[in-house]
Amino acid sequence: MDPGLSTNDSENYINGKLSLDNPVTAKTDIGCEELSGIKAVDFLGSGYTKTVLKAALSQGLFVALKSVNHQGTDMRLCMEDFQDSQGCLELVSFKLRKEIVLLRRLQHPNIVELRGQCQDSTLVGGITAVLEQGMPLQMIQLLQSPWEERFRVCLGLVRLLQYLSRSPLGSVALLDFQPRQFVMVSGELKLTDLDDASIQEPACQEDSDCQLQFPLCNFTLRCSPSRICEGLNEMRNLYNAYRYFFTYLLPHQAPPLLKPLIHQIMNSTGDLKQSINETLVAFEEVLHMYKSGLHLENLPPSITRDYAVLKGMRSVANMEYRCWPSYKQQGCVLSVHSAREAALICSSHPQCTSFSLSSEKTWTGRLLASFRSGFSHLVPDVNSAVYMRRVKASGAVL
């Protein structure tokens, strides 16, 4: 767990809600009337074109309000050229309008939800998009999170790119593909910046017209008989996903028996050898193996024999120790498929003398296990079981 997260964040994380779940059911079709009742406003982020504020509507519903960034680069450059503030606002707000149109047409669990809009009639171009609220993506925080959470982000991205490759608008390319175009909502990656999306695939005469250029490598795609660089948008997105997300998030600390599959995914996306459909199949296979514990088949069943089990009990006044990457900042909480996997982990930590399993689960359905170096007593808890490492006659733990 990221040491920078607060206890509340940690708890939300474990419940599969790393960011801010709205306290009431999401409301769509929010308009100017609802926005006039805004209670508190925080800054969430800004870029060249837009600025995003957090607002609490009545009933404690939080939303993100996106509007033109008056101090942004787009406005500044326009003002330098035309010195016309109303005209520039109108021009720049065109990008936000495009984004709203795209958000209406492109709906997917990994695209931020448009909850409404408000066109302020007193101001030309003064349009506000009302969006589901997330947390700006922080790569450093993600890099410190458990592999399971990092895999979730990559899987969400692949599912999104598969949808974009066959969207109702055709194959959509994200021309400005960067981590900052995404936010996190309840542990799930969501695309928020769509103003640079393109649904055109370039026309071509020959294959050499279908070049994809990246700083470290180039790819040449086929010019189709209909004289279109077919699949160029899909491949552009996939390679960007590889270079901005997979390389950082996927291989590091992957479960050992899933490493060959992950390695294959890295190779095929890094060389653009597979389509997004094939990539998604590979990701879903990893997910299936991970969820079902198939990658743990070789664990010796006897490993739990070194532990005495107390079902229906929970330990209190615990002596916690820290491990990495833990789901809780104070202590060692890791996801496991079974008591057997937890026993294997405990036996590999010199400080560990016991662990407990409760009904808390991660997004994949794996159990959360708390590892400890001791505790003072036990209390009844039907949802919990405590496993204590047996002590050898010599006094050493097994």
Ligand SMILES: Nc1ncnc2c1ncn2[C@@H]1O[C@H](COP(=O)(O)OP(=O)(O)OP(=O)(O)O)[C@@H](O)[C@H]1O
């Ligand atoms: N729904 C949201 N919830 C929380 N934060 C958000 C949301 N949407 C956007 N943000 C934050 O606001 C920032 C600016 O939004 P956006 O990327 O749409 O603006 P932009 O001007 O197009 O940015 P850029 O210059 O990077 O293209 C994002 O980087 C993100 O951190």
